[in-house]
Every structure is written in structure tokens, then in C-alpha cells.
Amino acid sequence: MMNIWQQAQQDTLVSQNYVYFDTGAAAPPPKPVIDAVKAYLDKTAEQGIYLPSFRKATYQQVEVCRKKMATFIGAKESEIAFTKNGTESICLIARGISWQAGDEVIIPDTEMLSNISIWQLLAEEKGIKIVTVQADKQGVISPASIECAITPKTKLISFVALSNITGVMQPVQAICEIAQKYRVLSHVSASQAIGMYRVNVQSWQCDFMSFCGRKGLRAIEGSGICFVRESLIPLLTPMLVGWWNSSIAPKTGTVILPKTAKRFEAGCPNIPAIISLNSALDYASQLGIEQIEIRNQTLTQYAMQKLATIPNIEIYGPDNSNQRIGIIPFNIKGISSDLLMQKLEAKNIIIESGHFMATAILQFYNIEKMARLSLHYFNTEKEIDLFINAINDITKE
Numbered sequence: 001m002m003n004i005w006q007q008a009q010q011d012t013l014v015s016q017n018y019v020y021f022d023t024g025a026a027a028p029p030p031k032p033v034i035d036a037v038k039a040y041l042d043k044t045a046e047q048g049i050y051l052p053s054f055r056k057a058t059y060q061q062v063e064v065c066r067k068k069m070a071t072f073i074g075a076k077e078s079e080i081a082f083t084k085n086g087t088e089s090i091c092l093i094a095r096g097i098s099w100q101a102g103d104e105v106i107i108p109d110t111e112m113l114s115n116i117s118i119w120q121l122l123a124e125e126k127g128i129k130i131v132t133v134q135a136d137k138q139g140v141i142s143p144a145s146i147e148c149a150i151t152p153k154t155k156l157i158s159f160v161a162l163s164n165i166t167g168v169m170q171p172v173q174a175i176c177e178i179a180q181k182y183r184v185l186s187h188v189s190a191s192q193a194i195g196m197y198r199v200n201v202q203s204w205q206c207d208f209m210s211f212c213g214r215k216g217l218r219a220i221e222g223s224g225i226c227f228v229r230e231s232l233i234p235l236l237t238p239m240l241v242g243w244w245n246s247s248i249a250p251k252t253g254t255v256i257l258p259k260t261a262k263r264f265e266a267g268c269p270n271i272p273a274i275i276s277l278n279s280a281l282d283y284a285s286q287l288g289i290e291q292i293e294i295r296n297q298t299l300t301q302y303a304m305q306k307l308a309t310i311p312n313i314e315i316y317g318p319d320n321s322n323q324r325i326g327i328i329p330f331n332i333k334g335i336s337s338d339l340l341m342q343k344l345e346a347k348n349i350i351i352e353s354g355h356f357m358a359t360a361i362l363q364f365y366n367i368e369k370m371a372r373l374s375l376h377y378f379n380t381e382k383e384i385d386l387f388i389n390a391i392n393d394i395t396k397e
Contacts (some may be wrong), residue, residue, distance in 0.1 A: 019387060163355050
């Protein structure tokens with residue numbers, strides 16, 4: 001009889017042909033998730049999308065998913081908005097806040113493009129000031145450094161929970177507590193974190209959270225969530241308005257918006273993506289997020305130990321494997337990360353190579369690119385061994 005992790009690998013169809021270590025970009029959805037999306041699409045072809053009873057059931061399922069997502073992250077249903085991805089969620093938050101020239105936003109140097117570009121645009125358009133806080137050489141953000149950067153003009157702290165670069169689990173709760181202490185808003189980018197370990201907005205006490213569904217949660221592409229704390233919903237200006245999230249008062253012509261985070265959703269919802277989220281939440285909940293976290297930590301520690309045996313390897317990020325989960329960036333002297341990725345692909349092993357917008361770390365280590373191993377609970381120790389053996393063979397060529 002298979003244990004839950006063996007079943008998870010069997011449900012991961014890509015594992016039949018490849019060793020897949022690129023969850024940091026996008027995880028392969030498990031078979032039940034794909035089956036749920038296919039079943040919906042088949043019905044749209046067979047019955048028509050707007051068959052009244054079918055559409056009613058579909059919209060009910062959207063709200064069921066909203067409730068499940070709220071439970072999964074410790075939020076209220078009213079605080080959940082569906083989006084296309086984490087980037088869109090960040091932009092809805094950033095554009096929705098009322099800014100004044102001179103307002104300050106604290107952004108650590110650990111961030112990727114999605115949590116940089118929008119703030120740069122707002123600096124140009126609104127005159128806000130971006131305050132950069134440096135992480136330590138291993139990519140860990142110090143809450144004390146954040147506190148030192150706060151001034152009377154600080155309006156928001158925006159940072160990543162789990163680094164796509166180093167796999168560092170940042171001290172989210174401690175940073176958000178500092179934000180509360182100074183009455184500063186906090187936004188957590190959780191695209192890498194969700195589905196990898198327990199994420200809870202009540203514990204973290206963040207004001208906003210953004211994430212996509214295609215990574216650790218294992219939904220399909222085009223799925224995302226924007227969490228807005230209930231008290232802040234009426235203060236955030238919706239950037240997209242129309243059918244689905246508004247109506248017009250007959251007598252006055254005034255636009256009426258929902259009092260919930262649904263006001264940030266406009267137009268036809270991406271039903272296949274939401275259905276995939278619904279099924280992905282069921283799948284993760286059946287495994288248990290605590291069990292998933294333990295499994296991912298075990299695999300990460302095993303991979304770190306095995307990678308350390310490779311000659312001429314340089315591993316970036318925290319030395320303590322308990323501070324990271326799922327993601328391990330590295331380089332091997334004498335072989336470029338791009339070439340390593342290509343040679344591994346020829347052996348049906350998938351990793352990623354790039355700069356990952358990791359300017360601070362690249363400059364610190366004086367490198368231009370790095371290879372990135374990103375794993376998840378459906379991976380196995382045997383696959384890690386195959387990966388290590390393949391690297392050793394490549395370095396001997």
C-alpha cells in the first residue's frame with residue numbers, strides 16, 4: 001500500500017518522464033486538479049457556459065473556493081479576492097492605496113521584479129520614496145533593520161515571505177509586528193510560501209497578502225489571490241470596475257461596489273483557474289499543511305547535504321537548512337549554470353538557471369547567474385540522488 005508521498009508522486013504525471021525540480025517557477029498540478037478543470041471545460045462544451053443551472057452551480061463553486069481559501073490562510077471570506085497571479089495582486093494593492101508625495105515604502109533588497117517595478121512607477125508618478133533595507137549576506141531580513149528604516153513618513157512595508165532566490169523563510173510575523181507598532185501598513189508577497197508551509201494572516205498580522213496558485217499550491221497558471229484586511233477594504237480604491245463587481249444605483253447613477261474584497265475583481269472570473277484552486281486546496285488539505293512542511297524541510301535538508309558533497313560547488317543562502325525550505329541556488333566552478341541546466345534536461349532532470357532578479361546576492365558573490373533547485377513534497381530522495389549523480393557525471397565530462 002502506497003504512503004501519501006508515493007501517492008502524491010503518482011498523481012504528479014510529469015514524474016513519469018522527468019525529475020522535476022522547478023516548483024519555484026511553477027509546480028505541475030496533481031492529476032485531481034487537472035481532472036477537475038477538464039470536467040468543467042467538458043461541461044462548457046456539452047452544455048454551454050451560460051446554461052442557467054450550470055452557471056448558478058459554477059458561481060456557487062467560486063464562493064465555495066473563496067471560503068476554502070479563507071480557511072486555508074486564516075482569513076475571512078470577505079477578505080479574499082481572486083486575481084490572475086501574484087503580480088496583479090501586488091499592483092491592485094499598490095494602485096489602490098492613496099499616496100501623497102513624500103510617502104515612504106520600505107522594500108528589502110531581497111525582492112523580485114513583481115515587488116519592485118510597481119513601486120518604481122509610483123515613485124515616478126506620485127513622488128513616493130522607496131527606502132531599501134539590506135538583508136544580510138545570506139538573504140535574511142533583520143526585523144531590527146526594518147525598524148531602523150521607519151520614519152514618520154513610512155506608509156508601507158512590502159516584502160517576500162519565502163525568497164524565490166535563496167529559499168529563506170523570512171521572519172514575517174516579527175516584521176509585521178513592527179509595522180503595527182508604528183502604525184505602518186504591511187504587505188507580504190507569499191507566492192513561494194503558499195502551499196509549502198503554513199501561512200496564516202492572523203498569526204502574521206499582515207494588512208495585505210498576495211500570491212499566485214501555480215507554485216506550492218499546485219493550481220494551474222492564471223490563478224492568484226489578493227488578501228485585504230477587512231478594515232482596509234473600503235480604503236483601497238479598486239483599479240478594475242465593471243460587470244461582476246459593481247452596479248449602478250437607478251435613481252442617482254452612483255456606482256455601487258461590494259463591501260468585500262470582491263470589489264477588486266472585475267469582469268468574467270477565470271473559472272478554470274478558480275476551479276483548479278478549489279481542487280488544489282482540497283489536495284493540500286488532505287495531505288495536511290503541517291505534514292507538507294515537514295516533508296519539504298526533510299527533502300531540503302537531504303538535498304543540502306548531498307549537494308555539499310559535490311566538488312567545487314558554491315551554495316548560496318543560509319548555511320542553516322532550517323532557515324530555508326524548498327529552494328537551493330548554487331553554482332559549480334568550471335561549468336556555467338545555463339550549460340548545467342541544458343545537460344540536466346538532456347538527462348530528463350529539470351532545474352532552472354538565471355539571475356532571478358537577485359541583484360544584491362549576485363553582487364555580493366560576484367556572479368552573474370546561478371542554478372536553482374526547487375523541490376516540493378512530490379519529489380523523493382531517490383530523485384535527489386539521481387540529480388546528484390547526474391551532476392557528478394557532467395562535471396567529469
